[in-house]
Amino acid sequence: MGERPLVMSCGDPSGIGPEIAVKAWEAIGRECPFVWLGDPKHLPDGCDFRVVPDLTAPASGALPVLPVSFAAAAHAGQPDPANAAGVIEAVRRGVELVQSGAARGLVTCPIHKAALKAGAGFGFPGHTEYLAHLAGMKRVVMMLASDTLRVVPVTIHIPLSDVPRALTADALEDTIRITHAALIRDFEIAHPRIAVAGLNPHAGEDGTMGHEDGTLIAPVLERLRAEGIDLRGPLPADTMFHAPARARYDAAVCMYHDQALIPIKTLAFDEGVNVTLGLPFVRTSPDHGTAYDIAGQGVARPDSLIAALRMAWNMGA
């Protein structure tokens, strides 16, 4: 296959993962070769694939597949807990291949967390935490990146009511440090500018609308500024995402999932990439989910997955 390929885990086979994997292979399989980890019975009818024994198989036009056996067929739009173990195994195999050095990076297709919990007792809120666990990392960071905006949520998949408790000075500091290092190393920004959102409306407005902005966020920023990190904030989140505001920073660190993901999915849904920072290997993913409402119809767009492949290919060089 020439250069080391990427590996792609299939994600939930009843979602759009298999069909966009095939479209992505047709679009950029030569530019960013990857091997698909999944069960060939879940690929769309008529798909041109070939089973390979490992990642060293010579290149050909067909999608290379390293088989992962799944218990059940896939029905578009209907996640089956019987397939949960296969979905998890594909991710685990991907990590093994990238950690061994056989693969250049891992690209994951979307999973349905509830089906994994129901079918296999999956105890992680998403890939991000599962990958941190497999890699033995205490803290990793989720970044959603596009040409127009990069965002990082400090807290991720937890109920909104748990956010103030989960938002600690350590979590914020680690997140900013990991983000800063990745902007330099992976995004080649020599002097990154990071904007940090407040938690409360108007960043607390001097404590009249909440206290965390002043008592928790501001002191962390002060400490890190003293080390030379270019930080602005805590900023009112409602006014930090319009175009002139975005021009003033390279990444926005946000306090919770939707504060970060709503702006990027509004601005760049088709090209956003989810990248895990702080892992000892490259992992990217499309920004969207399983899209059950359109699975199996052949209309799903592969653009975000293609952007994820390109980013992983470049980062893994």
Ligand SMILES: NC(=O)C1=CN([C@@H]2O[C@H](COP(=O)(O)OP(=O)(O)OC[C@H]3O[C@@H](n4cnc5c(N)ncnc54)[C@H](O)[C@@H]3O)[C@@H](O)[C@H]2O)C=CC1
């Ligand atoms: N990396 C991952 O594993 C992710 C998984 N998810 C999971 O996906 C499931 C469904 O989540 P939703 O909130 O419905 O978000 P979603 O992204 O799956 O779908 C939202 C809307 O966007 C459309 N859409 C998504 N991807 C598209 C594509 N490639 N082409 C055209 N239209 C597309 C869908 O048809 C739907 O109308 C959940 O279980 C969630 O946890 C969500 C985000 C990321």
Ligand SMILES: NCC(=O)COP(=O)(O)O
């Ligand atoms: N909302 C982002 C998402 O669900 C992706 O999470 P992960 O599976 O990449 O941890």
